[in-house]
Amino acid sequence: MSLIDISGNLLFIAFFAYIIGTVFIAGSIKRNDGAASRAEKWGKIGIVIAIIGFISQLGYFITRWIYAGHAPVSNMFEFTTAFGMFLVGAFILIYFMYRVTVLGLVALPIAVLFISYATMFPTEVTPLVPSLQSNWLTIHVVTAAIGQSILAISAVAGLVYLLKEVDPKTSSRERFWLEAILYFCVVVIGFVLVTITFRGMGYEAQFTYVNNNGMESEIVYNMPALFGMNESELKTEGVMEPLVEMPAIINAKKLTTVVWSFLVGTILYLLYRFIVRRPICELLHPLVKKVNSHLVDEIGYRSVLIGFPVFTLGALVFAMIWAQEAWGRYWGWDPKEVWALITWLFYAAYLHLRLSKGWEGRKSAWLALIGFAIIIFNLVFVNLVIAGLHSYA
Amino acid sequence: MEKISCVCGHENPFGTKICEKCGRPLSEEAKAQKVLDMRYDGTAIRSKTYNKSIIDKIWNFFSSVKVGVSLIIITLIASALGTIFPQEFYVQVATQEEKALYYKQNYGVFGELYYNLGLSDLYSSWWYQILVGLLGISIIVASLDRGLPLYKSLKNQRVKRHESFMKRQRIVAHGPVTEGDSSKTLDLIEEKMKNLRYKVRRDGNALLAEKNRFARSGPYINHLGLIIFLLGVMLRFLPGFHVDESMWIREGEVRAIPGMDGYFLENKQFILETYDNDPTRAQIEQGVAAIAKNYQTDVKLYKQAEGAVLGDTENMELVKEYSIRVNYPLKYDGYAIYQMDYRLNELKSMTFELTHKQSGESLGSMKIDLTNPEKEYVLGENTKVQILNYYPDFSGLKDGVPQTASQYPNNPAFVFKMMTPDKPEGEVSFVSIGASPIEAGENEYKMTFKGVETRNVSGLTIRKDVTIPILIIGGVIFLLGLAIGSYWNHRRLWVQQLEDGKIMLAAHTNKNWFSMKKDLDVVTEYAHLPQYIDQLEEKDEKDKEGDGAE
Ligand code: HEM
Numbered sequence: 001m002s003l004i005d006i007s008g009n010l011l012f013i014a015f016f017a018y019i020i021g022t023v024f025i026a027g028s029i030k031r032n033d034g035a036a037s038r039a040e041k042w043g044k045i046g047i048v049i050a051i052i053g054f055i056s057q058l059g060y061f062i063t064r065w066i067y068a069g070h071a072p073v074s075n076m077f078e079f080t081t082a083f084g085m086f087l088v089g090a091f092i093l094i095y096f097m098y099r100v101t102v103l104g105l106v107a108l109p110i111a112v113l114f115i116s117y118a119t120m121f122p123t124e125v126t127p128l129v130p131s132l133q134s135n136w137l138t139i140h141v142v143t144a145a146i147g148q149s150i151l152a153i154s155a156v157a158g159l160v161y162l163l164k165e166v167d168p169k170t171s172s173r174e175r176f177w178l179e180a181i182l183y184f185c186v187v188v189i190g191f192v193l194v195t196i197t198f199r200g201m202g203y204e205a206q207f208t209y210v211n212n213n214g215m216e217s218e219i220v221y222n223m224p225a226l227f228g229m230n231e232s233e234l235k236t237e238g239v240m241e242p243l244v245e246m247p248a249i250i251n252a253k254k255l256t257t258v259v260w261s262f263l264v265g266t267i268l269y270l271l272y273r274f275i276v277r278r279p280i281c282e283l284l285h286p287l288v289k290k291v292n293s294h295l296v297d298e299i300g301y302r303s304v305l306i307g308f309p310v311f312t313l314g315a316l317v318f319a320m321i322w323a324q325e326a327w328g329r330y331w332g333w334d335p336k337e338v339w340a341l342i343t344w345l346f347y348a349a350y351l352h353l354r355l356s357k358g359w360e361g362r363k364s365a366w367l368a369l370i371g372f373a374i375i376i377f378n379l380v381f382v383n384l385v386i387a388g389l390h391s392y393a
Numbered sequence: 394m395e396k397i398s399c400v401c402g403h404e405n406p407f408g409t410k411i412c413e414k415c416g417r418p419l420s421e422e423a424k425a426q427k428v429l430d431m432r433y434d435g436t437a438i439r440s441k442t443y444n445k446s447i448i449d450k451i452w453n454f455f456s457s458v459k460v461g462v463s464l465i466i467i468t469l470i471a472s473a474l475g476t477i478f479p480q481e482f483y484v485q486v487a488t489q490e491e492k493a494l495y496y497k498q499n500y501g502v503f504g505e506l507y508y509n510l511g512l513s514d515l516y517s518s519w520w521y522q523i524l525v526g527l528l529g530i531s532i533i534v535a536s537l538d539r540g541l542p543l544y545k546s547l548k549n550q551r552v553k554r555h556e557s558f559m560k561r562q563r564i565v566a567h568g569p570v571t572e573g574d575s576s577k578t579l580d581l582i583e584e585k586m587k588n589l590r591y592k593v594r595r596d597g598n599a600l601l602a603e604k605n606r607f608a609r610s611g612p613y614i615n616h617l618g619l620i621i622f623l624l625g626v627m628l629r630f631l632p633g634f635h636v637d638e639s640m641w642i643r644e645g646e647v648r649a650i651p652g653m654d655g656y657f658l659e660n661k662q663f664i665l666e667t668y669d670n671d672p673t674r675a676q677i678e679q680g681v682a683a684i685a686k687n688y689q690t691d692v693k694l695y696k697q698a699e700g701a702v703l704g705d706t707e708n709m710e711l712v713k714e715y716s717i718r719v720n721y722p723l724k725y726d727g728y729a730i731y732q733m734d735y736r737l738n739e740l741k742s743m744t745f746e747l748t749h750k751q752s753g754e755s756l757g758s759m760k761i762d763l764t765n766p767e768k769e770y771v772l773g774e775n776t777k778v779q780i781l782n783y784y785p786d787f788s789g790l791k792d793g794v795p796q797t798a799s800q801y802p803n804n805p806a807f808v809f810k811m812m813t814p815d816k817p818e819g820e821v822s823f824v825s826i827g828a829s830p831i832e833a834g835e836n837e838y839k840m841t842f843k844g845v846e847t848r849n850v851s852g853l854t855i856r857k858d859v860t861i862p863i864l865i866i867g868g869v870i871f872l873l874g875l876a877i878g879s880y881w882n883h884r885r886l887w888v889q890q891l892e893d894g895k896i897m898l899a900a901h902t903n904k905n906w907f908s909m910k911k912d913l914d915v916v917t918e919y920a921h922l923p924q925y926i927d928q929l930e931e932k933d934e935k936d937k938e939g940d941g942a943e
Binding site: 127130133136137298301305306308312329339346349352353 | 473685729856875
C-alpha cells in the first residue's frame with residue numbers, strides 16, 4: 001500500500017469514527033432518565049471514538065503532506081477536509097475545558113458533512129503553482145482554518161442553545177429559522193447524494209457553448225443538465241437536453257448542481273416530514289433538554305474569545321505577510337481577502353454587542369450562527385463562484 | 394461640578410453609579426438592580442454623564458458602542474458589496490469607456506448599474522475611506538471615554554465593600570462556615586487564594602482577592618494597536634512614503650530601475666518551468682494542459698558609481714546577483730523587486746535579404762534589431778536599405794496610414810527604401826508579416842524574410858513601503874492587546890466576616906464565569922465556606938418555574 005492509499009484509508013476511518021461517535025453521544029443523552037452512570041459511560045465512549053477519529057485524520061493529513069511535499073490545504077478537497085478535522089479538534093479542546101459532551105452531537109455531524117462535501121471535488125494531489133509555494137501561505141491557511149473552526153464551535157454551542165431554548169411546539173420566527181438551518185443541512189446531504197449517484201452511473205454530457213467573450217468553449221456536465229450554457233449544443237448522444245438555456249453571465253453548470261441539490265434535499269426533507277410528522281428541531285429538542293443553557297451560552301462566547309485572536313493572526317496578519325512576500329502588497333482587495341475582513345468585522349461586532357449591549361443568550365446564539373454562515377460562504381461561495389487569487393476551483 | 398456624596402461620607406464625581414469607596418449603589422438605576430451592572434465598575438463615564446454642549450454631543454456620538462457597532466456593520470456590508478463583481482483594478486483594460494463596456498458585457502444590466510454607482514472602485518472611494526476614518530475616531534473616543542475612569546477606579550479599590558454592593562453581585566454567599574473554627578476562615582481563604590495566584594489584601598474583617606487586573610487593559614491596548622495600524626495605512630497615501638513601479642526587461646538588457654534611483658538591473662535570463670505530471674481531473678475539467686512550476690528571472694543588480702550623472706552606466710558596481718522568483722523577491726536597501734509577469738519569445742531581431750525579384754540574386758542580408766532599428770543598413774557599394782518607417786506592433790491601415798498598437802515588437806512592419814546600383818534613386822516597399830509587400834510602383838527588388846531571433850521578457854515590480862514598520866508595530870500591539878483581553882480574565886473575590894462569625898462573600902469576573910466558579914469551588918471546600926449561588930442562573934430557574942405555573 002502506498003502512502004497516499006494509507007492516507008485515504010485513515011480519512012475513511014476518521015469519517016466513520018465521527019459517525020459512530022455521534023451515535024454514542026446521542027445514546028448517552030437518551031438514557032439520561034434512568035441509568036445515569038451508563039449514560040456517562042456512553043458519552044465517554046463517544047468522546048474516545050471522536051478522539052480516535054481525530055488522530056486518524058491527523059494521520060491522513062500528515063501522510064498526505066509527506067506524499068505531496070506540501071501541506072494538504074491547497075485545493076477545495078484538502079481545505080474542506082482539514083476544516084472538518086480542525087472542527088473536531090476544537091470540539092475536543094472545548095470538551096476538555098468544559099466537559100460538555102452534547103456539543104459533539106452537533107460538531108461531529110458537521111465534520112461528517114464537511115468531509116462528504118469535500119470528497120465531491122477532485123481528490124488527487126495537485127502540484128502547486130509558484131504563488132502557492134510559500135511557507136507563509138501554509139502557515140496562513142492552517143492558522144486561519146484553526147481560527148475559523150474555533151469560531152465555529154460558538155455556532156455549535158449556539159445551535160444547541162437554540163434547540164433547547166426555542167419551543168419546538170409553537171410556531172415562531174425563531175423556530176422557522178432554526179428549522180431552515182436544519183433543512184439546509186439536508187440540502188447538503190442532497191448534494192452529496194446526487195453527486196455520488198450520477199458519478200456512480202458515470203453520467204457525462206458534453207456541450208459546446210458561447211462564453212461571454214463570444215468565444216466557443218466546451219463543458220462537461222456530470223449530472224443531467226437542467227440549465228444549459230449560453231447557446232449550448234449537446235455533443236453526447238442519449239442524454240438529456242437542457243430544460244432552459246441561461247445567458248452567458250450565468251454559469252449554468254453550477255446552477256444545475258445547486259438546483260439538483262435543492263431538489264433532492266427538499267424531497268428528502270418532505271419524506272422525513274411525511275414519515276415523522278414533526279419538524280427536525282422538535283425531534284432534536286429532547287436530546288438537549290438537560291443542557292445547562294448558561295454554560296452553553298458561555299462556551300459560545302468563550303470560543304469566540306479564543307478563536308478571534310487566532311483568526312486575526314491567521315486570516316489577516318499571516319495573510320498580509322504572505323501577500324507582501326508574494327506580490328509586494330500586503331492587501332489587494334481580493335474577494336477572499338475581503339470576506340476574511342468581513343468575518344473579522346462581524347465577530348468584532350459580536351464581541352461588542354455582547355460586552356456592551358448585553359446581547360447574551362438567544363441573540364448571541366443567532367449571531368454565532370450568522371458568523372458561521374459567513375465562514376461557510378467564504379469557503380464555498382467565494383471559492384466556487386466569485387473567483388479570485390485564492391480560488392481553488 | 395457637583396459631587397455625589399454617599400452615605401459613607403465619600404464624595405464621588407458626578408455620574409458615579411457605584412460609590413468608589415464602599416460600593417453602595419448611588420444611581421436610582423443601580424439601586425433597582427438585583428445584580429449590579431459592573432461594567433467600568435460603576436464609575437462616571439463622560440459620555441453617560443454630560444450631554445449639553447455640542448462637544449458633549451459629538452463625544453457621546455462617537456463613544457457610543459451602538460454607533461461603533463453600526464459603523465462596523467456598515468463597513469462590513471459596504472465591503473461585501475465590493476465583491477459582487479470584480480473591482481476595476483482587476484479588469485485588464487485601459488480606458489474608462491472600455492471599463493464601462495466590460496461591466497456591461499460581462500454582467501449585463503447589473504454590471505452597468507454596478508459601474509455607474511461607483512461600486513466597481515469601492516475601496517478607494519471617498520465614502521469608504523471616510524467610513525473607516527469614522528471607525529477610527531469612534532475607537533479613539535470610546536477608549537478614552539471608558540478607559541481612563543476604569544483605570545482610576547481599579548487603581549483605588551477598597552478592600553471593604555458595603556453589604557448592598559456585595560448582595561448585588563452575580564455570585565454571592567452568605568452563611569456560617571460549614572465546619573471548624575470560623576476565626577481561621579479568613580486566613581484559610583487568604584492561603585488558598587494566594588495558592589491560586591490571587592493577590593490578597595485584608596482590611597480588618599474584610600478580604601479582597603484579585604487576579605489578572607491587567608486583563609482589563611486588553612481592549613484598550615488592542616484599540617491602540619488598531620489606531621496605529623490605521624495611521625500607518627493613511628500615511629501611505631502621502632507622497633514619498635511608498636514606491637510602486639513596474640518594468641519590463643528583456644533578456645540581456647541592462648535598465649535603470651524605475652523608482653530606485655542610481656540602480657540598474659541586468660536580466661541574464663528568464664526561466665519558465667512546468668510540471669511534467671499526468672493531467673489531474675481538475676486540470677482536465679478546466680482544460681489546463683500544464684501547471685506552472687516556476688517563474689524566475691536571473692538578475693544582476695548594479696549601483697551607479699558615486700557622483701555619476703543620471704543614466705551613466707559606466708563603472709557600475711555589482712551589488713547583488715539573485716534569482717527572483719514568485720514568493721522570493723530580491724530585497725535590497727528597503728526595496729523589493731518582485732516577479733510579476735513575463736512574455737515568452739518576444740521578437741528580438743529579423744533578418745531580411747535584399748533580392749532581385751526576377752533572378753532571385755541576393756545583394757546581401759541585414760539583421761534588424763527590433764527594439765532599436767538602424768536608420769540605414771549598408772549592404773555593399775551603392776547598395777543600402779533605409780527604414781523610412783517602423784511599426785513595431787502593426788495593427789492595420791487607417792485611412793491608408795499604417796498603425797501600431799504598441800511599442801512592443803509583436804507584429805513588426807516596415808517601410809523600406811532599397812537603393813541598388815540598378816535603382817540608385819531607390820524603391821519603396823511596405824513589408825509586414827504574412828502579407829505580400831505593398832509597393833508604390835512595380836519594384837525590381839524585394840526584401841525577403843529570412844528568419845527571426847526571439848528572447849523572453851520579464852515583468853518586474855519594484856516596491857518600497859516605509860509605512861510597513863508602523864503597520865508591524867500596530868499589528869503586534871493589536872494582537873498583544875487581543876490576547877491579554879481574551880486569554881486572561883480579571884477575577885475578584887470580596888469576603889467579609891460578620892460580627893456573628895458568619896461569612897458574606899461576593900465574586901466578580903469580567904468574563905469566563907465558569908473558571909471563576911472553579912476557583913470558588915476550591916476555596917469553598919478548603920475554607921468550609923457557605924455554598925455560593927449564581928443569582929443570574931437562579932433568576933432563570935425562577936422564571937422557568939413561573940412559566941410552568943401559568
Ligand atoms: C474593527 C474594529 C474593532 C475591533 C477589532 C475591536 C476589538 C475589541 C475587542 C476584541 C474588545 C474586547 C471584547 C471582549 O473582550 O469581549 C473590544 C472592546 C471594546 N470596544 Fe472595540 N474594537 C473595534 C472597534 C470599536 C469601536 C468602533 C468602538 C466604539 C464604540 C469600540 C469600543 C469598545 C469598547 C467600549 C469596548 C469595551 C471595553 C471594556 O469593556 O473595557 N470598539 N474591542
